Amino acid sequence: MKSTRRGWPMLAFVAVGSAAVMGVAMPTGLLAAQVSSPAKKVEKPLPDGEHPSLAVKGHLFDRQSVYAFLTTAKQAEAMADPLQRCLKYPDPPGSHWSAVAVEAYCRYRTHQVAPFEEVRSLLQRGEFDELERRLASLLQDKLNKPDMRNVLDHSFERWFARSDLELRPLLENWKHAKSQSAFAYAASGISYVAMAQQARGGQYIKDTPASNIEAMDRLIALADVDLRHAVELDSRVTPAYVAMIRAGRYSLGDAYLEKAAGAALRADPANFAIYDELMWALQPKWGGSLKQMTLLGKQAIKHAGENPVLLLLPEKELAYEADLDSDDCTKPGRWDQFSVIFDQAAVTSQLLDAGTAAARCGQLELSVVYYSEALRFYPEDDDTRVARANQLSDFDESAWALKEIGHLLLQKPHEARYVFARGYAYEGLNDYTNAEKDYLAALALDPGNQTIYAQLAGLYVNDMHDWEKAWKLDERLVELYPNEPYVWLLRAHIQQEQPRPGLKDTADYFQAHFDKSPELHQALLKMRAAQALQEGKAHAAAKATGQ
Structure with a gap:
């Protein structure tokens, strides 16, 4: 079983950059005619546990149940009749x-x-x-x-x-x-x-x-x-x-x-x-x-x-109260609540929100299921399809992902995110030649996309172990993004693993410019440890040869 391969090599950082999702605050309040008395103030979601449904203990999806879900979903999606395809689709585990x-x-x-x-x-x-x-x-x-x-x-x-x-x-x-x-x-x-x-x-x-x-x-x-x-x-x-x-x-x-x-x-x-x-x-x-x-x-x-x-409408109130589209990835029990919120069927927009929130926070088991359910009811959504295809590769379904992206590319052959997604599927199939080709093609279409650079770096370092290509890529990244710590961590990783001279200079530069957070400080400590090990080996080798 494959784990997520997204992100810069040797790092646990989730994202290279981020884009804020702006909400819309309307100027007037609203009343519910024939439903209840006027609202006197804007309410916030209730604290955890106050809603009877949300007080119920939820559960996460384990990998085995997601694999079984995807197997059945793939069979349903192969059906030609749209209604039967939807009806035969599996519900969330x-x-x-x-x-x-x-x-x-x-x-x-x-x-x-x-x-x-x-x-x-x-x-x-x-x-x-x-x-x-x-x-x-x-x-x-x-x-x-x-x-x-x-x-x-x-x-x-x-x-x-x-x-x-x-x-x-x-x-x-x-x-x-x-x-x-x-x-x-x-x-x-x-x-x-x-x-x-x-x-x-x-x-x-x-x-x-x-x-x-x-x-x-x-x-x-x-x-x-x-x-x-x-x-x-x-x-x-x-x-x-x-x-x-x-x-x-x-x-x-x-x-x-x-x-x-x-x-x-x-x-x-x-x-x-x-x-x-x-x-x-x-x-x-x-x-x-x-x-x-x-x-x-x-x-x-x-x-x-x-x-x-x-019957699908009451779930909207439950999802709103749970603050479904929150950016908070660390709220205790948040992901367990998803199984409670979606214990009953929900509309497509909410399923998509759930998949997006889970994907943003690296909860791939939840995300791939709810993205799939959104596609169950709205198969024409190409944005969700490409997002789900990228996740399929992380559940040993790269061949399925490749087929999905192939259909999208027939319509838009020069869409960078589609070309990138095909490369990711190729990488999941260990076809590194075609993966590299697609990543480079995607960069030509979208030259400033750091996610593509990150995946290409990972391909060179983790899969191909092609240190020359990795080094040339890093030199390009240093030119383009000198203020990004991840670029210098990639450089240090190459210098450590190839090995290649200059690790001390990289560590000195990193310390002077990026030693500003606990995570980056831990990376610096590992870099210094690798530097000391290299220097120790060099000293021992010199001593052994009498130099």
């Missing part, structure tokens, strides 16, 4: 996922929605009658076919929740041609909300220019006009309500959100998209509360008989 919830979510995620390009083409050709016919059919399916009750909302989200400037005039033409179409006005309003989100940007409110906020408010005002008109024309067109909840969260405030939520739940009390949007809107960071999220989840469950996908 030791979990108790509801078969009803899983089947409902599989059907929800695998139902084939017409591609956006097809809808755009109808709009461009002015075939509004045909578009109206298709949407009317989806509305009737929503009302009369239990397996299709979520497709209308899902379709509107896929087609119109996009800040596409070229789409804007097409929607205006549609509204003009079909002035009594609730579909046209709902689509237009949804698009305006997406444009408002882009105009605002992803920074905290304090870091967002006033002009961005003003642009967002103008677009939200336009969205409100269209969305109100849509539900006046036909209250059954529920995608409009979802966008109204989103607009309230972004700009229009508590009173608007409360009214929109109430109208939405009256129009369709078992609507997954509405509950899903409300659950996110009620997070404490927007001014809601954990209590409101809990009560909303309980209300949703009451309607699960009509729409079983609602």
Whole structure:
């Protein structure tokens, strides 16, 4: 069984660099209409153990269970039929996922929605009658076919929740041609909300220019006009309500959100998209509360008989309370909680968050499982697929990883991260020639990527033991990154293992520039010990030859 081979040779440091993930702090608080009383303050996650579910002792995944999970997952992913692939997929080790919830979510995620390009083409050709016919059919399916009750909302989200400037005039033409179409006005309003989100940007409110906020408010005002008109024309067109909840969260405030939520739940009390949007809107960071999220989840469950996908919503409150996307890698018991949070089925976004958090902190057993579950429900996610492929090599599945990356490279042959991932899979297969070739090709595509340099250094030192190539690479790294301690640790490692002269000079330089933390000081002590050993051997050799 293979251990992780990421990172600089001989080091336990996890990362060369980091990028902060910026959150979005919205300017208004939120209320839960028909769910609970208004929140008086922003709440923080409760201390460990206060939530009954989180007080339950969880467990980590052992390597054996992950190997068994991946074996079954690989078999499922080989199936051609998307629904059967999803249904036959294994649940996380030791979990108790509801078969009803899983089947409902599989059907929800695998139902084939017409591609956006097809809808755009109808709009461009002015075939509004045909578009109206298709949407009317989806509305009737929503009302009369239990397996299709979520497709209308899902379709509107896929087609119109996009800040596409070229789409804007097409929607205006549609509204003009079909002035009594609730579909046209709902689509237009949804698009305006997406444009408002882009105009605002992803920074905290304090870091967002006033002009961005003003642009967002103008677009939200336009969205409100269209969305109100849509539900006046036909209250059954529920995608409009979802966008109204989103607009309230972004700009229009508590009173608007409360009214929109109430109208939405009256129009369709078992609507997954509405509950899903409300659950996110009620997070404490927007001014809601954990209590409101809990009560909303309980209300949703009451309607699960009509729409079983609602069974997945209560897990959102549990994941939020556990601070799932925290950057804290050392919090006691944090990783044990994952098995509690995901003891029941969860939506794709949460599974992806769990996989990303675990990967960031080196918890590969957790990460590869939750990344796989995210791909179970959203196999089109190429970002997650390449991240998971890199981890497959650490579980003796390099051949599977190579096949996965091969499919991605057919679409984007010059994507540096794909080329790098293929190199990592080759390295896992002990094909060092092709691994080196891909690492060098990836560097040509992305010259400043230190992760690629690190893996190439590891290939030369740990696998190929090619000290000349390792030394030439280190000389290049010294030129590019003279202030990175890892570069000098690589140099010392080569000088120690080859061996090569100059270890004392490297140790002196390292001490003068980098002896600033306990970890780096320990590295320096090892360097000095290796230096003393080399000098002792040299002295003994000189003495033996009489020099």
